Structure formats: C-alpha cells, structure tokens
Amino acid sequence: MKIRRKTALLYLGIIVLSWIVVGLGSAADKRRVVTELKAEVINEENNHFLNIKDIEEVVKQVQGRPITEVSRGDVNIQEIERALELNTYVRNAEAYREMGGAVVVRMELRKPVARAVFEDGEGFYLDDHMHVMGLTPRFSANVPLVRGLKLSQWQPKDSAGKVFLHELKGFLNYVHASEFLRSQISEVVVTKSRKLKLYPEMGNAVIEFGKPEHVARKFSDLEFFYRRVLNFEGWENYKSINLEFKDQIVAKK
Numbered sequence: 001m002k003i004r005r006k007t008a009l010l011y012l013g014i015i016v017l018s019w020i021v022v023g024l025g026s027a028a029d030k031r032r033v034v035t036e037l038k039a040e041v042i043n044e045e046n047n048h049f050l051n052i053k054d055i056e057e058v059v060k061q062v063q064g065r066p067i068t069e070v071s072r073g074d075v076n077i078q079e080i081e082r083a084l085e086l087n088t089y090v091r092n093a094e095a096y097r098e099m100g101g102a103v104v105v106r107m108e109l110r111k112p113v114a115r116a117v118f119e120d121g122e123g124f125y126l127d128d129h130m131h132v133m134g135l136t137p138r139f140s141a142n143v144p145l146v147r148g149l150k151l152s153q154w155q156p157k158d159s160a161g162k163v164f165l166h167e168l169k170g171f172l173n174y175v176h177a178s179e180f181l182r183s184q185i186s187e188v189v190v191t192k193s194r195k196l197k198l199y200p201e202m203g204n205a206v207i208e209f210g211k212p213e214h215v216a217r218k219f220s221d222l223e224f225f226y227r228r229v230l231n232f233e234g235w236e237n238y239k240s241i242n243l244e245f246k247d248q249i250v251a252k253k
Contacts (some may be wrong), residue, residue: 002031018215020128032071032072032101033068033069033070033071033072034067034070034071034072034075034101034102034103034164035066035068035100035101035102036067036068036101036102036103037055037056037059037067037068037102037103037105038098038102038103038104038105039052039055039056039059039105039107040052040104040105040106041055041105041106041107041109042105042106042107042108042109043109044111045109045111045112045141045181047089047109047111047139047141048138048139049089049109049133049136049138049139050087050090050107050109050177051091051215054107055084055105055107056207058080058083058084059080059105061083061105062076062079062080062083063075063076065098066078067103067237072097072101072103072124075097075103077095077096077097078228080095080105081092081093081094081095082106084107088110088131088132088133088134089109089110089133089134090107090108090109090110091109091110091111091127092107092108093105093106093107093108094106110127110128110131110133111127111128111173111176112125112126112127112141113126113127113141113142113143113173113175113176114126114144114145114146114172114176115135115141115143115145115146116145116146116147116149116189116247117145117147118147118149118150118151123135125141125143126146126172128169128172128173128176129169130154130165130168131203132154142186143176143182144175144182144185144186144188145174145186145187145188145189145191146172146188146189146190147187147188147190148189148190148191148192149190153165154207160194164194164211167211167212167213168190170212170215171212171215172188173198174215174216174219178190181219183201184200184201184202185198185200186200186201187199187200188201194211195208195210195211195244196209196210196212197209197210203230203236203238204238204239204243205234205238205239205251206239206240206241207222207241208228208240208241208242208243208244209241209243209244210242210243210244211244214246217246218243221243221249222241222249224245224249225241225249225251229251237253238251238252238253239252240252240253
C-alpha cells in the first residue's frame with residue numbers, strides 16, 4: 001500500500017510540475033512581442049474594395065500601435081475580427097496567433113452581383129446574399145445596374161415583397177454565374193408591378209423578362225432566340241423580346 005501511495009504521489013507531483021512548466025511557458029509566450037502580421041485577403045471576384053493595407057490599418061487602430069510592438073498576450077483577436085466585419089465589403093474575418101510568434105488575419109470579401117441606382121444617383125452594391133454594400137470611389141465593380149427599387153424593399157413586411165426579394169436574388173445570382181449574361185445585360189429595371197425589363201449591351205431590343213421566376217427556362221428561351229433568329233436576321237432589327245409566356249417568345253420588329 002505504501003509503495004502504491006508513493007507511486008501515486010510521484011505521478012501527482014509530475015502532473016503538477018508539468019502544469020507549472022506549461023503555465024510558465026504560456027506566460028512567457030504572452031510576454032513575447034509579435035514577430036509579424038500575416039495578412040490575407042480572400043477575394044474570389046478580384047474586386048479591389050479592400051486590400052492588405054486596409055487590414056494592417058485596422059489592426060493598428062485596434063491595438064493603438066503597430067502590431068510588431070504589441071505583446072502576444074495583448075493582441076485583441078476578437079476586436080480585430082469585429083472591426084473588420086463592421087465593413088460592408090467584408091463577409092467574414094478570422095484572426096489568430098501562430099506558435100512562431102506571428103499574428104494571422106484573414107479577410108473574406110463579399111461578392112457584388114449588382115449595383116442598385118436610385119433617381120437621385122445614390123445607390124449601393126448588392127452581394128450574392130442581397131447584402132447591401134456601400135459605393136466607393138476606390139473601385140467600380142463590373143455588374144449590371146438595377147433601377148426602380150426602393151430602400152423599403154430591402155425590409156419587406158408583406159409576404160409578396162419577401163418572395164420578390166428572394167426571386168430577385170436568384171435572378172441576379174443566375175446572371176452573375178453566366179459569363180455571357182454578365183457581359184450582355186447592362187441594366188435591369190424593376191417596374192411597379194415587380195416585373196423586370198432587361199437592357200442588353202448588344203442590339204436595340206428591350207427584353208421583357210416578367211417576374212424573376214423560372215429564370216433558367218426564360219434565359220434558355222432567350223439563348224435559343226439569339227442563336228436561331230438574331231444571328232440570322234440581325235441584332236438591330238427587333239425592338240422588344242418578351243419571355244413572360246411559357247413555350248413561346250413574342251418579339252416585335
């Protein structure tokens with residue numbers, strides 16, 4: 001029994017000693033100054049709303065001085081993430097300390113799919129989740145203009161308004177996913193009856209899309225009309241193309 005007791009006490013002593021060593025090492029690590037800031041911008045669309053210098057500036061503002069003058073234990077990870085995510089162009093931010101002494105900060109930018117423009121010229125970008133992003137003189141994204149919307153439509157109280165907003169999101173994301181449609185559709189007008197009119201880059205024809213529903217089928221019909229009709233008769237010979245009706249295209253010369 002005495003041997004077992006001594007063995008147990010020995011093991012307990014080793015565990016306590018290990019905790020003390022780890023604790024001392026952790027305390028010493030927190031007192032070490034940060035060696036460098038590793039900043040990364042995750043930007044699928046190559047939009048230049050923000051860059052690495054913006055990350056460095058936010059980190060400096062949060063810490064009150066350059067990060068390489070800050071002890072690792074004084075790095076405010078949560079505040080850095082929060083400060084970055086307050087920016088309308090940022091979808092997500094992540095910050096953490098590396099074992100080697102560096103601080104890593106990753107910033108993922110939102111993906112604009114359209115630019116809403118109002119009568120007074122003011123407006124904002126919309127990302128693929130219909131999140132509102134402010135305009136900036138630094139960069140202009142190559143996305144379709146959307147006119148006819150009202151600010152109140154972004155917080156609809158009626159079910160029809162919510163359905164329209166959801167369908168509009170699907171429509172804009174579909175256009176954005178197609179290289180051809182992105183290059184062809186320059187402007188989308190929302191009418192009072194919540195139907196869409198599309199103004200293309202090529203040709204004179206206004207595309208009467210109707211409500212933003214059955215998007216894939218309507219654009220398939222439009223592609224068929226482009227290939228079988230406009231490529232032979234000419235893009236300038238039609239003034240309107242109506243896609244509202246199933247299994248038929250109504251075009252006016």
